Amino acid sequence: MSPAETAALHRLEERERTLRRGAALVRENDAATELFILKRGMMMSFVILDDGSRQILRFLFPGDMIALSAIAYPRAPESVAALSDSVVCAFERPLLARIAADQPRLFAAVVALDQMERVALTDRLAGLGRTSAKARVASVLLEVRNRLRRLDPALGDSFVPGLTQEEIGDATGLTAVHVNRMLRQLEEERLIARESGRVTFLDEARLARAANHVDRLSGLDLSWLPAPTAG
Amino acid sequence: MSPAETAALHRLEERERTLRRGAALVRENDAATELFILKRGMMMSFVILDDGSRQILRFLFPGDMIALSAIAYPRAPESVAALSDSVVCAFERPLLARIAADQPRLFAAVVALDQMERVALTDRLAGLGRTSAKARVASVLLEVRNRLRRLDPALGDSFVPGLTQEEIGDATGLTAVHVNRMLRQLEEERLIARESGRVTFLDEARLARAANHVDRLSGLDLSWLPAPTAG
């Protein structure tokens, strides 16, 4: 990465904001002039339907870009709230425009990251449409563990998801009661173990199979991007 | 739009390819070096799960960009096939890179379009997770009509979806049998009428309510984009 690109990235991270668990960062239909990068903690984006039910669209981890849809929409299409105490960096829309103009390679990388998220979204869509409740719950566990491990490569088979069963339900389109039964079933089948909020994968291969899990980790390919611009 | 931008757009549309109904354009895991713009016809992107079931991720209409995920992934994460006889324009990845570098404003517009599609995807996700079978079927009908109307503003309440009930089922996570029953129910409730493949909306307001439909048409906001570059 060139010095100019590094500088541009740092400019995005000047203004920090702290959020407590449960706090809202963006509300649906808010005017969308700000974008964010999650610095620390875990957040979620979601929508509330007419009948009051909630669908969690995405879990957010440090490094994730929040509210990129502000590129196209004047109002936020989804809400964002903190699942744990979190820190975000806020920046204004025009700053991104300047990057698009001055640092095309950097902007293309942002777009590429967004594509990865889009693919994750389609995987989730396929899961919701076509897999069993047990598979969806297993899938959330795998996703969270994998994201956490990207932050701490030393993380093994044991971790604390930091999600309530209701939150897992809202992500998978299930009720909290049924999530509970599915977790219990995964436990009975010796795929996972649980103790006070901590989950341990006992047989990850079998769990991945039960979840219909597709591994997309096979490295990105950004080689086709334009060469770095000078200075 | 500046002349240079127009020229760049035309360069994307030099190579045309024709597809018959049912023909595959991209297969999951294909090497992804090409991108496409749909010129005429209707297509779909989908994935096939381990158990053989299909989840349709997105219906594609003229003007839509196909396989933008090639920006990030070396292999296609989803398949694309023609729902009717179609024409696409193919171009190579590096051509998009050149646009990113030389026409930042144009590239940002591409990104904005992609965001719109991302939002549509999240709306679909919420529908799959949290709405009834009837709502999902109604939602597909509304979506297809609205997209068709964007191409032909004269289109009224009567149209030919050009989808089989099985395809509607694969888009909504339902079986073809149940889609049939839901269509019949919408008919009995006098929300729609059907005759030999043609669908007529009898009470669009009530249909939209039944579908939990969110209208995102409220204009885009691209005003913050950088100024056009010279020539």
Place this chain on the structure above:
DNA sequence: CGTTCTGTTGATCGAACTCAACTAGTGTGG
């Protein structure tokens, strides 16, 4: 030290699936 949140468990209900049979339209090859 009550109140609230989260998790657990049982009983019952209902939406959507599965399986099966049948019809109508559309080719299509002999």
Place this chain on the structure above:
DNA sequence: CCACACTAGTTGAGTTCGATCAACAGAACG
């Protein structure tokens, strides 16, 4: 030109998965 096959749609009967309702236990918390 017809017989056969194939696709798409329709309908009924029975089953199942996950929702709903309800009750309670423990932890967290002000």
